[in-house]
Amino acid sequence: DADADAEGSEGPDLSAPPEIECEVIEEDLGEHTIKFGIGLAEDSPQGMAVQFFGDYLDECTNGQLTVQLFPDSQVGDDLEMMDGLRSGTLEMTFPSTSPAVAFVPELGVFDLPFLMPDVEAADRVLDSELGQQLLDEFDGTGMKALAWAENGFRQVTNSVRPIESPEDVEGLDLRVMENEIQTTIWEALGANPTTMAFGEVFSAMEQGVVDGQENPWVTNLTSNFWEVQEYGSQTRHVYTPFIMMIGEEFFDELDPAYQQLIQEAADATRDYQRTISREMDEWARGQFEENGPEVNVLDEDQIEEFRQATEEVYDQWAPELGEEFVDEVRTLARQE
Template sequence: MITTFKPLKTLLAASVGALTLSLSCITHADWKLTFAHAHPVEDSQHLAAEHFAAQVKERTQGEVTVRIFPNGQLGDDAGMIAGVRGGSIDIELSGNPYFSGLVGELNVLDLPFLFEDAAQAYRVLDGEVGQDLLGFMGAKGIKGLAFWEIGFRNLTNSRHAVNSADDIKGLKLRTTPNPAHIAAFKTLGANPVPMPFAELFTALETGTVDGQENPVTLIRSANLDAVQKYLSLTAHAYTAAPLIMNKAKFDSLPAEYQLVVVEAAREAAQYQRNLNSERMATDLEYLKAQGMQVVAQPDRESMRAAVEASVRAGFVEKYGSELLDAVESAK
């Protein structure tokens, strides 16, 4: 019995060791994370994604690595969000409007003229309200990591300068699929056309739409000056960009690596905000140099008066006033 027991014990130990090694390899393979977004590599979103990936790799001593797929390589925004929920994509970044059909409460952030400046937006996004909004995603199989940003949206078009609300009437404008954005432009007399960002340049080039609305930094990085003549600094809405992760994949990471991912996501948010702030003036001058005609001080009050009350009323009717009140008080 003794002579047969030792080999068996040795065999079992070897098997357990091999299994442990095998599981370790599988786990490490799972820590090679994919990160998808729709913006060009010149944009601050991609630069912040690179910063995030570098921080995660450094702080985990290379145990967790992040491979970035920019420029819609893994699909449009809706498809990438679906990929995160389904597990084919680990991490993804899209503008807040693309989550409006998934977590309706997030619509509050897209209400026109909600924030007067970036500082107000950051206090809300980084505070209790923002954390609650990210938490709502858990029920959808998503871990909300942090709020990055698209920024304050400004109006461009190829037909005429926009100085006031009246100048928006009749324009065919690409918008996000967010109900607040669509309702606002319909109220202003425009014809809003929701479409993925990846399709925007071609739609402007072919005249499918007259114009669009995005931050100055993205207008430059996406080369929209090549297909748009007029830029009006309307700053009519601020757009956050939730950085999300497949919840099951996040939960599979060791606790200390979960903390690294969240902290790196929040730090990269600040990194991106700083980039956008630094680039704003130089990007605007660049667009002017390319021939864009810029209306620096449009009549924003005429636009606010036309859309603010009605669009907010629509949100309150659907979701109640508590969340909007919390945002207002946090400002």
């Protein structure tokens, strides 16, 4: 429908990628194709960010550094792709923090429920000195963490009923990320959580192996979960970041000029990715609903019920993560 196109109903109103500002490296410093694997779709903010990152490197090296994107878990799930970076079969990936706790346990702090009141709080934490220290923790793991980006506030989808109170979650078979804190959250709420790699979630829901899952709206939309889900409920129970990562050995062997450029490109990509992720969030909820499922948005009182019902997650995990560390993050998040 030409009219609909003209009004832009095909997509959200998104900021254009920023101007690429660099001094082009003309000198021959070696050609590399960077294979960049991601779990999400090409048209997700994550996929669009990798596209921008690739344009940045290409333009600033006269085509000596190029990026080849592998979306939709084509080359593995988050943990497999991280292993690829370590063994040198893949150069870059963009995992969620939740499975990355296998390498940096402190990242589990981001799995605590209702930690971040809003995206500004997430920025305060991630862009702090403490945020940089967490990225630096990857040094020596075979992966270098370049920058934080946004996965976002997570919402529950399922095929049984709308989620309005903790009781509605009881007995649901839910896929959760490969992370023990995530499991604790859903057990506290009386659901039956199963850990599973992201790439298997769609077919698990299609086949009825699980009733539902939880992910930000842009993922629920761009990974086509609306095709196999009846309900979407805006619970905002966890904010999870993404980390842009590169193989440590691959990076260490590059010319310093390339290394510096890659870091600059990653920083610019981080800002762009967060911008479009935020611009797409509400639009994605609307599209998700338009495509079929029933959507409900929990109000503050309903969210408060979930907060109380998951308080025991802190009792169990704060000592494990370090009480002081958790307090430090919480203070930054809430500007206490």
